[in-house]
Amino acid sequence: MLHRHWRGFAFAVYFAVVVCVMAFHEPWFDEAQSWLIARDASFHDILLVRPHYEGHPPLWWLMLSIPAKLGVPYEIGLKGIQLACAALMAGLLIFRAPFPPVAVALLPFTYFMCFQYGVTSRPYALMCAAIFLVADCWATRDQHPWRLALSLTLLCCTSSYGIALACAVALVWVARTVLQARSLRALIADPHRFAAWLVLMVAGIVLTVCILPYPDTFGATPGANGNSIVAKFLMFWLVLPSESLFTSFAGDVSLHGMRLGVLPMVVCVVLSALVWAVLIRLAHRRGDLDILLVPYLLFAVCAVRYFSMHHLGILFALLVADWWIVLRDRPLEAADMPERLRLRIEGCGLFRRGGKGDPTSDAGSRWRNAAGVRNAAALRNAVIVVLLLPSLCWNVAAAACDVRYDYSGARAVASFVERNGLEHDRWVSFWRYFPETTWPDGSHTPRQEDTHRYSWAVIAANPYFDDFARGAAQDSARGSASGHVRGRVRDGSSHDAAHGLLDCTYRGRSYEPNQVPTAAQMNQEIKSCAAKGEPEFVIGDTDFPDYYFNRLGYRMRDYRKITIATKHTPWKTWVTTADITTYVRTDVLRALRLR
Known part of the structure; x- marks a missing residue:
């Protein structure tokens, strides 16, 4: 069955x-x-x-x-x-x-x-x-x-x-x-x-x-130490095939910022070259070189600027599709192997040349053919398992990590907000900011700032608040005996928790707009946010908290930093661990239930 x-x-x-x-x-x-x-x-x-x-x-x-x-x-x-x-x-x-x-x-x-x-x-x-x-x-x-x-x-x-x-x-x-x-x-x-x-x-x-x-x-802003366009294009051919199929030297980073040591680079180049050698031979024998190389070439040209490693699955699917087309045109045959390799395999005795009894008899010939087919199938299956084993192991490792730990911390943030009834408190996010920097090698990175780039932890948690708002509406309709309705506005503001937690976002949007403001617009947005006074929470990842508090006119001594959750984000066999933290105004901190 x-x-x-x-x-x-x-x-x-x-x-x-x-x-x-x-x-x-x-x-x-x-x-x-x-x-x-x-x-x-x-x-x-x-x-x-x-x-x-x-x-x-x-x-x-x-x-x-x-x-x-x-x-x-x-x-x-x-x-x-x-x-x-x-x-x-x-x-x-x-x-x-x-x-x-x-x-x-x-x-x-x-x-x-x-x-x-x-x-x-x-x-x-x-x-x-x-x-x-x-x-x-x-x-x-x-x-x-x-x-x-x-x-x-x-x-x-x-x-x-x-x-x-x-x-x-x-x-x-x-x-x-x-x-x-x-x-x-x-x-x-x-x-x-x-x-x-x-x-x-x-x-x-x-x-x-x-x-x-x-x-x-x-868009992607090239850093001073990033890879050049030519280097990234070469990586598409000499590094990424190996990284999509066999190796795990690079984490989930942009191609612009990917760094590999000498040994990992050599391994990737050798394995990628072997992949291309096999595919090109098979495609050439079937007249499919154009459908193999042209899509990959145009993809590499168009994707080279913005490509990140989590896009590697597209290359994986593309290589699978290449095999698909090649085998649909004509199944694999012995002549697809280079003659020397085929002779070496036969010389190892993998394909039997003799049979039971008289090798010239029909029964011996049938046994000999059946044994050859079985051995060829066993070799083929073993090669398939070996080739797919790295990716299978990555899948098990990533799934196990996701089951055991918080992937993004979004649920923890939403739970923290809902548990403490903080949906209508003011939350302000740190934005994207990097100071002007001169690196040890003498290269220079100009100052970068974008007030429309918010805390990813809050954006990831925002969708849950609509669910909370619906629950609050249902509680209100039933006449909650506790007298506490999550939809209640605590400070009389018009902040709508059903459409996002953050205050001071561009046009009140719950998602990142990806629209870069002008310097004048940024200054005006910061000024408008500061005019509302100190919020209950200031959240986001930054190495420069003093800068934000000074820009917004908040007193940092009025806040305490707490950790809401720790996330473990898997990438193949890699795991990136990070805390999700927020600055809480001290008069609010005493009433919080942190766990």
Whole structure:
């Protein structure tokens, strides 16, 4: 029974694992930011404004807006949408991929397919699903052009990176059509295919215009000691394949700031070179070099500026899709191996040359062939397990950490606020600030300041306050006997806890706007916030607390620093530990229940 239905069993196990880890996982800043945009932004802003500041098409927010605007509790709504996307991604891998059974059974449980893009709620699961759809439809692109065109359109809708990949695949498709026919007339020879291309082109152009950054959009600010564009481009080819598949030398950092020692760099280059050697040989033998290299090249060019290591799963999915296309065109065969390697394997006796009894008999020949097949399958399965083992181990380590510890501290912050009835106290966040710095190597970093960059811990906790507000409304309707209603405004202010905890945010938004203010605007915002007097809480991570208190005109001696929670954020086998702290006004501190 299991032998016949093993794919369904593998899917059920994947689904169960993701659901179980999801139950413990607490969303972090990126996950909360998307939910807050979906919940609090208008559809006009979601479609026409936010994409310019977030750098992604609006599909993910539109999907989240269904539960968010209907009032579905935060984690149920967010994780429900994510679970559907993860199920689609894993379902395509399990039921459609042309891989050996061992690979099909293990790939969904690798780090990026299970934990990073399965458990955490971001649009990357849907993006990977679209990449797999493209790989599955590639072989029949001319017979069923709409299937591939719609898959590429979905890929465009998931991410700015998806637009680049879809553009590259479409270019290869069109170029192959023209080159095979040796005439431009081939472009319009098939009306259905030509119409599909036009629809895809329009979708790509519209979405590209939709995400073009406005002049005041916050972006990656290169530091003095960052990697150059050329170095980052080379890393795409010589480092990132290894880091996505086998090695874990770099944490979840931006590519701009990634640093590797000599030995890790050599290991990554060697392993990445081996990956490319194998893929290029297989693709070349099947005439697929263009679909292997062009999408990767355009992706590297477009992503080199903003790429962070948590995007590595896109590369992982892209490499899986390359294997998908190669094997769908023609399964692996002995001739795919270099002749010397094949002879060495045969020389080790792995493939039996002799048989029982008379080697010239039919029975001996059948036994000899069966033994060779068994040995070849055993070797293939062993290689697959070895290749996927690092990623499988990363997945187990990250999931175990997430189950045991606070991932972001968001629940702890929300619980602290709710337990003490602090929803309507004034909370002010430290903002992004770095002083002018001269580094030991003589390089220089100019002063940086942005009052629209708030505490990630509070942004991650903000979605819970809408749930609290609904609970308060229900308590009020029932006539709470305790006389304490969480919706009560303690100081007569108009601060709306249902739309975020922080005061003094840009236009009262619960999410980061990613709109960089001018110096005059920053000064005015700081002045307006300071005019309200000392808040009950000042929160955020900083090495320069004196600067903020001085800028806001608050007396630091009126506050005490406390720790609300300690978060343990896993990345592969890495774990980053940090405290979430806040400065509490001393007259408020005495009444707090800290645990």
